[in-house]
Amino acid sequence: MCGIAGYIGKKPAQNIVLDCLKKLEYRGYDSAGVGYLLNKGLYTVKVTGGVDNLKQALQKNATPASVMIGHTRWATHGKVCTKNAHPQISENKKIAVVHNGIIENFLQLKQTLYLDGINLVSDTDTEVIPNLIMQKLKGKAYTIKNVLNALNKVLPMLKGSFALCILIDNLNCLFIATKFSPLVIGKTNTGVMVASDIVGLPQKAQVYKLKDNTLGLVFKDGFKCYNFNLEPVILQKLDVKNNGLDTDINGFSSFMEKEINQSPSALLNTAQNILYNNALSYIPKNAIESAKTFFICACGTALHAGRVLGYLLQKYCGIFCVVDYASEFRYKNNFLDKHSFCIFISQSGETADTLGCLELAKQSGAFCLGITNVYTSRISNMVDYCLFTSAGTENSVASTKAYIAQLCSAFLLTEWISKVLGKNIDYSYKDLLDVALCLKEDYYLKLQPVVNAIKDLQSLYILGRDIDYITAQEGALKIKEVSYIHCEAMPLGELKHGSLALFNNTTYAIVLLTQKELTQKVISNIIEMQSRGAHIILITSQKVDIVVDFCIYINNKKDVFSPFVATKVLQQLALLLAKQKNLNVDKPRNLAKSVTVE
Numbered sequence: 354m355c356g357i358a359g360y361i362g363k364k365p366a367q368n369i370v371l372d373c374l375k376k377l378e379y380r381g382y383d384s385a386g387v388g389y390l391l392n393k394g395l396y397t398v399k400v401t402g403g404v405d406n407l408k409q410a411l412q413k414n415a416t417p418a419s420v421m422i423g424h425t426r427w428a429t430h431g432k433v434c435t436k437n438a439h440p441q442i443s444e445n446k447k448i449a450v451v452h453n454g455i456i457e458n459f460l461q462l463k464q465t466l467y468l469d470g471i472n473l474v475s476d477t478d479t480e481v482i483p484n485l486i487m488q489k490l491k492g493k494a495y496t497i498k499n500v501l502n503a504l505n506k507v508l509p510m511l512k513g514s515f516a517l518c519i520l521i522d523n524l525n526c527l528f529i530a531t532k533f534s535p536l537v538i539g540k541t542n543t544g545v546m547v548a549s550d551i552v553g554l555p556q557k558a559q560v561y562k563l564k565d566n567t568l569g570l571v572f573k574d575g576f577k578c579y580n581f582n583l584e585p586v587i588l589q590k591l592d593v594k595n596n597g598l599d600t601d602i603n604g605f606s607s608f609m610e611k612e613i614n615q616s617p618s619a620l621l622n623t624a625q626n627i628l629y630n631n632a633l634s635y636i637p638k639n640a641i642e643s644a645k646t647f648f649i650c651a652c653g654t655a656l657h658a659g660r661v662l663g664y665l666l667q668k669y670c671g672i673f674c675v676v677d678y679a680s681e682f683r684y685k686n687n688f689l690d691k692h693s694f695c696i697f698i699s700q701s702g703e704t705a706d707t708l709g710c711l712e713l714a715k716q717s718g719a720f721c722l723g724i725t726n727v728y729t730s731r732i733s734n735m736v737d738y739c740l741f742t743s744a745g746t747e748n749s750v751a752s753t754k755a756y757i758a759q760l761c762s763a764f765l766l767t768e769w770i771s772k773v774l775g776k777n778i779d780y781s782y783k784d785l786l787d788v789a790l791c792l793k794e795d796y797y798l799k800l801q802p803v804v805n806a807i808k809d810l811q812s813l814y815i816l817g818r819d820i821d822y823i824t825a826q827e828g829a830l831k832i833k834e835v836s837y838i839h840c841e842a843m844p845l846g847e848l849k850h851g852s853l854a855l856f857n858n859t860t861y862a863i864v865l866l867t868q869k870e871l872t873q874k875v876i877s878n879i880i881e882m883q884s885r886g887a888h889i890i891l892i893t894s895q896k897v898d899i900v901v902d903f904c905i906y907i908n909n910k911k912d913v914f915s916p917f918v919a920t921k922v923l924q925q926l927a928l929l930l931a932k933q934k935n936l937n938v939d940k941p942r943n944l945a946k947s948v949t950v951e
């Protein structure tokens with residue numbers, strides 16, 4: 354996580370770097386800072402909170418510096434305070450570093466530095482980097498050549514992941530390096546920028562993406578890159594027509610609200626792009642036919658889309674499917690081999706754990722399919738084939754429309770695989786057009802009384818059977834992340850195996866009922882909860898004859914499509930709860946949109 358930025362050019366760097374950091378804030382917003390060179394001195398300004406706070410701090414004393422690095426932090430090591438904000442500087446104050454990633458062996462490195470008499474002041478893993486460079490430069494002049502050599506000695510000492518941008522007192526250039534963390538270079542008419550993501554670059558920039566294990570030098574009119582043997586590396590220019598940033602909130606109260614509203618078009622655009630481009634036909638048929646096991650790995654919301662995909666593949670294609678948290682799967686005995694068909698779902702295409710699983714799958718010779726929302730992402734580039742969702746940029750940290758687009762790809766992919774395997778399926782892509790219409794309905798008014806009843810709760814349950822349990826998991830995640838109410842998703846049938854002990858007349862349970870054949874069983878479960886005094890909020894597409902505290906009727910078109918609309922209702926419930934509590938829905942505490950560390 355964390356966003357890093359840098360600029361060197363003809364113009365004052367301050368606004369350029371601040372603008373870039375603002376666009377990278379989705380990567381973290383715990384603290385922010387810049388470092389710059391001016392009058393042969395290296396200066397830093399650091400604040401807690403987001404880039405707006407940094408802007409305010411810099412406005413008091415605007416700098417004409419034309420070389421600057423910047424950082425927006427999601428705290429991994431050390432609490433949120435200015436001491437732990439980046440840039441982190443060397444003890445002699447001549448080297449400043451901004452870092453995205455994690456240095457896993459930082460405690461060991463700290464110890465070595467300490468034994469050499471170097472005093473570290475922050476709690477971060479990053480602070481070892483400027484100090485190690487300083488150590489390697491001991492007794493040497495701070496020239497470009499010496500710093501490059503020093504950096505090249507330090508990088509192999511760092512275990513973990515990093516994208517670095519480094520300023521050295523008195524040297525008119527930026528030093529950069531990457532390993533398992535993204536970094537792009539953007540050349541413009543006025544200078545050269547570096548950023549963690551293309552969205553941070555100006556629209557007209559010529560964009561170059563750094564490969565892993567690269568280091569480089571950036572000057573005001575160009576850059577030079579090397580591998581870790583200091584042999585020159587040529588970067589390919591990326592064909593980026595539009596950096597994809599959509600910064601206009603268009604009259605909505607938040608990006609989350611706007612993006613929920615865009616769900617029908619996210620679904621339609623995804624379906625259209627996949628179908629018109631015949632995108633599914635490029636998946637090698639023999640990879641599908643010869644697959645012994647299907648594996649689906651992802652994190653968070655993307656994992657829930659993966660669970661729906663796994664459910665559909667099992668139901669319609671009779672395929673044995675392992676669906677797992679990427680963060681768990683990568684450390685298990687995974688049974689991957691060349692007969693495995695692996696699917697990696699990720700909105701950003703940059704999630705570290707999902708990437709970790711992808712690497713394992715590639716090493717085992719498995720076929721790797723990606724489902725991502727970002728063409729230029731690492732996952733998109735690493736997989737054997739990538740299916741793109743066309744949700745458009747998602748700004749809000751909570752994923753909403755991207756989930757709907759992922760569900761759409763899951764249904765289309767299942768339909769395609771069933772065709773390849775000669776299986777029957779009872780829906781077609783045309784049904785998805787009707788689902789898009791169903792998704793147009795808003796539930797805010799119907800949900801308001803529910804919000805009034807539950808807004809002050811500490812804890813809440815969401816329950817469902819079968820595919821509704823997956824929707825419950827996604828709904829619980831949304832409610833937790835934006836409204837800060839603890840919300841537990843459970844399969845309804847599991848209640849009486851323990852958790853029912855907690856139920857009494859202060860308990861609220863949201864129950865999902867969208868599968869006709871399960872109606873009677875769900876009703877029995879509701880009665881069991883009501884017998885213990887629990888309040889029931891029922892979200893259903895079925896005609897039911899039972900009295901509950903609140904009932905929201907939904908139209909799914911067909912039972913199997915229930916994850917689309919039922920999830921939308923839960924997204925809107927989460928949004929309303931957060932708004933009622935005056936929370937910043939787009940930037941929930943402790944989170945970041947792109948999780949590029951383990």
Ligand code: F6R
Pocket residue numbers: 652653654655656698699700701702703704707750751752753830831834946947948
């Ligand atoms: C929740 C949310 C996260 C992401 C997860 C994976 O609303 O957005 O759970 O889904 O961090 O991110 P991607 O899809 O970018 O791999």
